[in-house]
Amino acid sequence: MLNIISCSLRSGGCKSVAFNSQRNLSISAPYGAVISEKRQLTLRSNNTSIQSAIEKTATEKSSRWTAYSVLNSSKASSERHILGRAKYLQKELPVRIAHRIVAMQGLPYNVVNNQTIFKVLEMYITAFERLYKFKPIKTIEDEQVFSVMLRDLLDQGREVVSLLAEGFSECRKYILAEDTICQFLDRTLTSRLAIRILCEHHVALRQDKLNHVGIFKLNFSPAKLIRDKGELVRKICDDKFGMSPQVVVEGHIDSEFVYVAPPLDYILVELLKNALRATVEFHMEKGHDQLPPVRVTVSVNNTDFIIRISDHGGGIPHKICKRIWEYNFSTETPQDRRPQTVSLFGGMMDPRGSGGPSSTKMHGYGFGLPMSRAYAEFLGGSLTMETMQGLGTDVYLRLKRITEDDESFRI
Numbered sequence: 001m002l003n004i005i006s007c008s009l010r011s012g013g014c015k016s017v018a019f020n021s022q023r024n025l026s027i028s029a030p031y032g033a034v035i036s037e038k039r040q041l042t043l044r045s046n047n048t049s050i051q052s053a054i055e056k057t058a059t060e061k062s063s064r065w066t067a068y069s070v071l072n073s074s075k076a077s078s079e080r081h082i083l084g085r086a087k088y089l090q091k092e093l094p095v096r097i098a099h100r101i102v103a104m105q106g107l108p109y110n111v112v113n114n115q116t117i118f119k120v121l122e123m124y125i126t127a128f129e130r131l132y133k134f135k136p137i138k139t140i141e142d143e144q145v146f147s148v149m150l151r152d153l154l155d156q157g158r159e160v161v162s163l164l165a166e167g168f169s170e171c172r173k174y175i176l177a178e179d180t181i182c183q184f185l186d187r188t189l190t191s192r193l194a195i196r197i198l199c200e201h202h203v204a205l206r207q208d209k210l211n212h213v214g215i216f217k218l219n220f221s222p223a224k225l226i227r228d229k230g231e232l233v234r235k236i237c238d239d240k241f242g243m244s245p246q247v248v249v250e251g252h253i254d255s256e257f258v259y260v261a262p263p264l265d266y267i268l269v270e271l272l273k274n275a276l277r278a279t280v281e282f283h284m285e286k287g288h289d290q291l292p293p294v295r296v297t298v299s300v301n302n303t304d305f306i307i308r309i310s311d312h313g314g315g316i317p318h319k320i321c322k323r324i325w326e327y328n329f330s331t332e333t334p335q336d337r338r339p340q341t342v343s344l345f346g347g348m349m350d351p352r353g354s355g356g357p358s359s360t361k362m363h364g365y366g367f368g369l370p371m372s373r374a375y376a377e378f379l380g381g382s383l384t385m386e387t388m389q390g391l392g393t394d395v396y397l398r399l400k401r402i403t404e405d406d407e408s409f410r411i
């Protein structure tokens with residue numbers, strides 16, 4: 001495994017880090033005072049060539065396609081198209097991964113040297129190295145080997161979010177500016193999401209799945225997804241509290257359109273988890289059948305679709321309202337967390353993992369809201385909240401539909 005053997009960065013207070021694709025991170029004072037222009041992280045000598053390749057690749061610009069153009073060009077799913085997509089990925093993925101590596105290496109020493117964060121850095125470097133060393137794809141046989149490697153990279157990257165959540169909860173005290181953490185995690189998590197969508201789409205192009213073009217579902221039904229995720233979250237809630245409120249779905253429940261389900265899976269589960277937890281905790285003394293239901297309303301139009309999740313969980317207290325969008329802010333105490341409780345991050349973007357709860361210790365790290373908002377914005381939408389203290393909370397998730405319109409999100 002790659003290892004950092006010398007690192008002369010010093011940690012210190014920081015205002016903000018501008019993540020760009022330049023060779024050196026553009027860092028504003030007082031960060032700049034402690035990190036020289038050329039990053040001083042060095043890798044083990046036999047990997048210096050990879051480090052140089054990373055730095056060189058990180059100077060290149062990433063090229064993002066609209067979801068509509070990815071979908072449209074994939075409809076033919078001929079071997080020629082698949083080969084073309086593989087060549088695009090072979091060039092594109094190292095660029096995106098290199099940007100993230102450079103951003104990670106530019107974090108304060110105490111952060112990047114945290115065992116858990118460092119593990120993520122190593123995973124990214126290993127992924128970069130494998131992609132970088134892959135021979136130029138020329139034939140469909142090369143593409144098949146490349147797809148196997150993509151599948152493997154997807155599997156290996158499954159725990160990245162859990163690791164980042166854990167790592168940052170351990171060492172966020174070394175970064176004083178909340179904006180720095182938020183910018184770094186928003187960019188890293190949405191870049192990972194896009195990479196996984198691209199890879200999953202490529203791998204899925206070969207699978208002849210009914211009503212699908214790669215990862216796009218042609219008859220996607222938001223109401224069905226909400227019902228499925230509602231059932232899943234109720235099980236998690238029952239397991240933790242011994243009771244769970246009903247989840248009622250209303251509005252345009254028969255609406256179907258083309259969409260990519262996986263990022264929405266994640267967001268819905270997180271929002272439902274919050275709503276169900278608040279409901280049970282606020283009405284704890286009532287019996288199972290006395291819990292007020294969580295109501296989810298779907299509204300669909302030609303431009304976007306909106307999902308409102310309304311609970312009667314008592315609302316969000318004034319004193320924490322400002323902090324709920326911060327990464328790692330949670331009112332769950334470590335004692336509340338049960339070992340081996342449910343993680344929904346592990347299975348993110350992986351069809352084999354997203355159907356049911358996986359068991360890692362990820363829960364209550366305070367990633368649910370900020371990460372869901374970052375994903376919603378990446379998808380060209382928004383996540384907002386209205387809370388009525390003493391009564392309950394309404395969460396509005398607004399997402400763009402995939403249309404010819406230039407406004408559709410870019411992957």
Ligand SMILES: Nc1ncnc2c1ncn2[C@@H]1O[C@H](COP(=O)(O)OP(=O)(O)OP(=O)(O)O)[C@@H](O)[C@H]1O
Binds near residue numbers: 324365
């Ligand atoms: N619907 C809600 N009603 C009341 N409080 C809420 C609601 N949604 C979020 N909160 C508050 O906001 C905090 C942050 O939410 P967030 O989802 O980011 O983290 P978490 O639920 O504590 O942990 P995680 O989502 O990582 O399991 C919660 O701990 C909770 O106190």
Ligand SMILES: [Mg+2]
Binds near residue numbers: 270273367369
């Ligand atoms: Mg949550």
